[in-house]
Amino acid sequence: MPVETIEDPYVKLKLTQKLIDFIVKNVKNEKNVPHNIKTLKNCAQNKRADCTLSLKDIKWLKTFLTEQSNGKKKVNLHELLEGVDVQLPQPKITPRNPDLEARIKKLRAQQNNRDYRAMTKSVDNTRKYLPDDSLAYQMKAINKQLIAVFTFVVTVAAGFAFGFWGIFWETEGVDLGFRLLIGIICALIIALAEIYFLAKSLSEDYDELPASQPLSKRPHQD
Known part of the structure; x- marks a missing residue:
């Protein structure tokens, strides 16, 4: 499936109840408090479990713990982060x-x-011993390809001749360069059309061969 660019490249942390209770109880609404932590403190209690923090918020929380540990019981950051679910950025997948x-x-x-x-x-x-192993089958396939190439060359040459001589017979006194240009344009248009139909025919034959050619069975001899 095609993958699009990542809209939100930031890593998010799904909080545990232990970390939520610590932030709500100890962190005060000050100016230097990150936006996500303020949102966690101010939102309703039943919606706090849906809040997430970024790595910048965790770094700020580490600094906060270091400052608050002076003269108090030290709280380790890894103990608060135990059980936290890390949500990595995911690209959007288009079906x-x-x-x-x-x-x-x-x-x-x-x-x-x-x-x-x-x-x-x-x-x-x-x-x-299928027919495609025989020399006759291989020669028939080569002749078919040679006929297709010969037909292509003759058709393109006929288109060039039509453009080169047709305008001369229709209007006398036409410049040779203009006649060559018309002939090349006609031949190019016919060549493109022939290449399209030839490629389409080969593609259809290649796709339908396994389904249309059943396994050959030899009669049972007692």
């Missing part, structure tokens, strides 16, 4: 589009199926 998630699962399942078929092919007698 994926359901259609995209379904598409990814489908592609992953197809890829796993292809990997499994390739891995078990050598030990499965029903698929050990």
Whole structure:
């Protein structure tokens, strides 16, 4: 799932009842008291458990304990922080589009199926001699690709010829450079269209091959 930036990068501490009671009892509302500690003291008793402190508040509390320990029983900070829940900053996670998630699962399942078929092919007698292992099948696939390339070249050349000669036959006295420009533009448009449809056709054939080509079975011989 896509992860966004962290909105609140500060570490927060979820307080225990022992620490809450100590702050409420001993800390007074003075000017140098941090905002979070003031909020803890002034909020209702049933909502104090939801309050949090930052690391700066803990540093201030450590200084406060050091100043208050003169002539009194010393209170250690680690004793007050015992059992405190530390909340680390978490990035916001955006859920994926359901259609995209379904598409990814489908592609992953197809890829796993292809990997499994390739891995078990050598030990499965029903698929050990499939047509794609034969030389004729390989030559047929190469010829299909060569035909696609030849068709692409001929189509692009025909588009260039149409743009180069068509404007000449339509309007006499056209400059050669302008005719070349028109021919190249026509050939480029046709080439882009051919590449798009060729890539789309190859992608569809690649995706549908595992589902549309069942395992070949040889008849049982007694």
